[in-house]
Amino acid sequence: DAKTTQPNSMESNEEEPVHLPCNHSTISGTDYIHWYRQLPSQGPEYVIHGLTSNVNNRMASLAIAEDRKSSTLILHRATLRDAAVYYCIPLGSNYKLTFGKGTLLTVNP
Amino acid sequence: NAGVTQTPKFQVLKTGQSMTLQCAQDMNHEYMSWYRQDPGMGLRLIHYSVGAGITDQGEVPNGYNVSRSTTEDFPLRLLSAAPSQTSVYFCASSYRCFFGSSYNEQFFGPGTRLTVL
Numbered sequence: 001d002a003k004t005t006q007p008n009s010m011e012s013n014e015e016e017p018v019h020l021p022c023n024h025s026t027i028s029g030t031d032y033i034h035w036y037r038q039l040p041s042q043g044p045e046y047v048i049h050g051l052t053s054n055v056n057n058r059m060a061s062l063a064i065a066e067d068r069k070s071s072t073l074i075l076h077r078a079t080l081r082d083a084a085v086y087y088c089i090p091l092g093s094n095y096k097l098t099f100g101k102g103t104l105l106t107v108n109p
Numbered sequence: 110n111a112g113v114t115q116t117p118k119f120q121v122l123k124t125g126q127s128m129t130l131q132c133a134q135d136m137n138h139e140y141m142s143w144y145r146q147d148p149g150m151g152l153r154l155i156h157y158s159v160g161a162g163i164t165d166q167g168e169v170p171n172g173y174n175v176s177r178s179t180t181e182d183f184p185l186r187l188l189s190a191a192p193s194q195t196s197v198y199f200c201a202s203s204y205r206c207f208f209g210s211s212y213n214e215q216f217f218g219p220g221t222r223l224t225v226l
Binding site (some may be wrong): 032036042043044045046049087091095096097098099100101103 | 113149150151154167190217220
């Protein structure tokens, strides 16, 4: 399984953009990069995923480096509800998610 | 759709007792899995199933049994509870087709908080 490196914690102000980085230098060529987040006292929820191209959905954008060794999750306007632990997970065809410790995002009002 | 449901929400056991954590989904998902989350840690995979009648071990399977007799249900059995099994347990499910598509999003239940004394 590919190893990932994420900052332990980050802080943002409400209404400002947030860029959450992830290094996955050992990722396999066929692994998709998935992001999940876990709000306090809840189960994880899917945020976004991609393979090579940048991706957008209603929750966030995902920017993937050309060499695929890193990616950045972008929350365009952070809200208090976005305070959570964010996990970057390379996912292969075995569908097994391997969670690291993730990044704890604090959003200040 | 109710999504992924787990029961009970909370449970306290004594060392050596056995119990079953229930997980059900109504989305006709083929893939189901169980994770445990210890304080300050990420989730670790216990067991998973790619369809009815098929199960396999994850990262931390010792002390747990699973079976998958229907598509909807995936119970997790603790055979003889130990304090080291004190944790929050999450069940998840997803479609298992078209790898890489948005259909592979995994849906997680609300969790069962288990304490073993």
